[in-house]
Amino acid sequence: MEHHQIAIYLAAMxxxxxxxxxxxxxxxxxxxxxxxxxGALLYVTFLQVPAAELVRSLRDGRFLSATLVVNFLVxxxxxxxxxxxxxxxxxxRIGVLLxxxxxxxxxxxxxxxxxGGSNRRLLAATPLLLVAQMLLLPVFLYLFLGSxxxxxxxxxxxxEAFVVLxxxxxxxxxxxxxxxxxxxxxxxxxxxxxxxxxxxxAATLLVVxxxxxxxxxGNLADVAAVIPFYVAFLxxxxxxxxxxxxxxxxxxxxxxxxxxTGATRNSLVVLPLALALPDxxxxxxxxVVAQTLVEVLGMVAYVRAVPRLVPEHTVNTAS
Numbered sequence: 001m002e003h004h005q006i007a008i009y010l011a012a013m014x015x016x017x018x019x020x021x022x023x024x025x026x027x028x029x030x031x032x033x034x035x036x037x038x039g040a041l042l043y044v045t046f047l048q049v050p051a052a053e054l055v056r057s058l059r060d061g062r063f064l065s066a067t068l069v070v071n072f073l074v075x076x077x078x079x080x081x082x083x084x085x086x087x088x089x090x091x092x093r094i095g096v097l098l099x100x101x102x103x104x105x106x107x108x109x110x111x112x113x114x115x116g117g118s119n120r121r122l123l124a125a126t127p128l129l130l131v132a133q134m135l136l137l138p139v140f141l142y143l144f145l146g147s148x149x150x151x152x153x154x155x156x157x158x159x160e161a162f163v164v165l166x167x168x169x170x171x172x173x174x175x176x177x178x179x180x181x182x183x184x185x186x187x188x189x190x191x192x193x194x195x196x197x198x199x200x201x202a203a204t205l206l207v208v209x210x211x212x213x214x215x216x217x218g219n220l221a222d223v224a225a226v227i228p229f230y231v232a233f234l235x236x237x238x239x240x241x242x243x244x245x246x247x248x249x250x251x252x253x254x255x256x257x258x259x260x261t262g263a264t265r266n267s268l269v270v271l272p273l274a275l276a277l278p279d280x281x282x283x284x285x286x287x288v289v290a291q292t293l294v295e296v297l298g299m300v301a302y303v304r305a306v307p308r309l310v311p312e313h314t315v316n317t318a319s
Contacts, residue, residue, distance in 0.1 A: 001198040005110055006303075009296055012202035013209050020213025030211035031275060037207055038268055039169050041200040044193055045106055046173035049123045063121050063258075064128070066248040070262035071103040072132065074240050076140055082229050083144060091280070092222055094145075095287025098274055100233060101140045102133045104264035107201055111264070111299040115306040117256035125261075127170060133266065134162050157276035165269055204268055205292070212289040219283050223290045230294040237263040238302070242309055255310045263302065267292040 001008060020027060058064065079100045086093050105126045113119040138155075176193065179186030216223060241259030250258060267288050274285040 005198055005201075006114075006300055008198060008202050009107070009205055010300075012206040013293060013296065016206040016209030017213055019206070019210040024214035027211045027214040030207050033207050034204075034211065034275075035164055035272060037200060037204045038272075039165055041106060041197075041204050041268075042165055043169035043172050044197050044200060045109070045123075045126060046170050047176055047190060047193055048197075049126060049173075050177060058128075060121065060124075062248050063118075063250060063254050064125060066244050066250060066254075066258050067125050067129070067261055068132065069248075070237075070241055070244045070258055071129065072136055074244060075103070075237070075262060076101060076143075078233065078236055078240065080144075082233065086229065087222070087225055089222060089283070090148075091277075091283035092226060092287055094141075094277065094281060095274060095284035096226055096229065096291075097141060097144055098137075098270045098284065099265050099267045099288045099291045101137055102266035102270050103129050103261055104266050105130050106268065107296075107299070108260050108264040110197075110201075111303055112257050112260040114303045115256055115260070116253060116312075117260055117306070118253040119257075121254060122257050122261060127166075129261070130166050130269075134166065137270075157273050161269065161272050165272075205296075208268060208271060208289060208292065212286050215282060215286050219286060222283060223286050226287055226290060227294055230291050231298070234263055234295070234298040234302070238305065238309060245310070252310055252312055256306050259306050259310065260302065264295060264299065265291060267295070 079097065082096070082100070083093065086096060109119050109122050109126075112122055176186065176190050180190040238259055241262035242255065244262070245255035245258040248258075271285060271288050274288045277284050
């Protein structure tokens with residue numbers, strides 16, 4: 001499955017789209033499945049990051065600094081440029097903000113690895129990126145929306161997402177690692193869990209797409225209107241990520257990883273936040289899912305384009 005991940009993910013999204021179209025009544029029920037499958041996916045992701053490796057990653061100052069700069073300084077600046085051009089619809093604007101302001105922590109590792117990026121560094125940075133985005137997202141939303149934010153977003157869903165999708169999976173992953181370090185049974189369970197990454201990602205994509213397709217209804221034009229912005233974001237961030245990696249004088253593998261982390265967004269994790277918005281903003285969830293569809297196709301192009309953008313002979317003299 002690992003050798004055919006891209007095809008599997010595309011097939012899962014196509015199956016989700018077909019399911020949502022044929023059985024639209026299943027959409028509300030599938031929404032309740034998003035948290036469990038996403039929590040399981042993040043548990044397996046965290047399981048691949050040993051606690052000791054996480055501590056060591058915090059000493060990788062140059063890579064972590066580049067990752068934080070590209071995601072929390074460069075991306076908001078790019079989003080600010082996009083924001084002024086977006087349609088005036090509040091649901092559209094909130095959906096775009098939610099998804100573009102949060103860096104991806106799951107399949108970015110897969111696609112970066114396929115392009116020769118440093119999986120190990122991205123994996124180790126994952127918990128830090130998750131915590132940082134949950135802390136900074138409310139700040140960014142306030143900067144973009146101002147006083148409107150208090151009437152739109154409730155704190156509860158943010159806290160729930162942090163606990164269910166970050167704190168619990170991370171604690172369980174570290175508990176599993178400790179168990180695996182002491183017993184043979186723990187090692188068997190850990191090894192078995194690590195083989196589920198691809199099917200869990202496919203299941204998550206299928207459930208997300210199938211649950212949101214019925215919501216498009218008469219809003220297809222509104223969703224289609226944001227697709228050019230998502231494509232433009234991917235193009236701009238490819239060059240922005242390369243520029244940041246050069247500033248921090250990263251090696252080739254680390255540079256490619258920075259390009260990927262700056263371009264890929266956390267649509268799966270922020271989708272529950274979009275689903276928790278008031279009914280009048282229900283379109284925001286479909287706007288978030290649209291970004292997933294564009295991004296996965298974009299990542300297929302990135303896998304081929306990034307090695308050319310950051311070729312092997314490019315060495316940024318990292319010490």
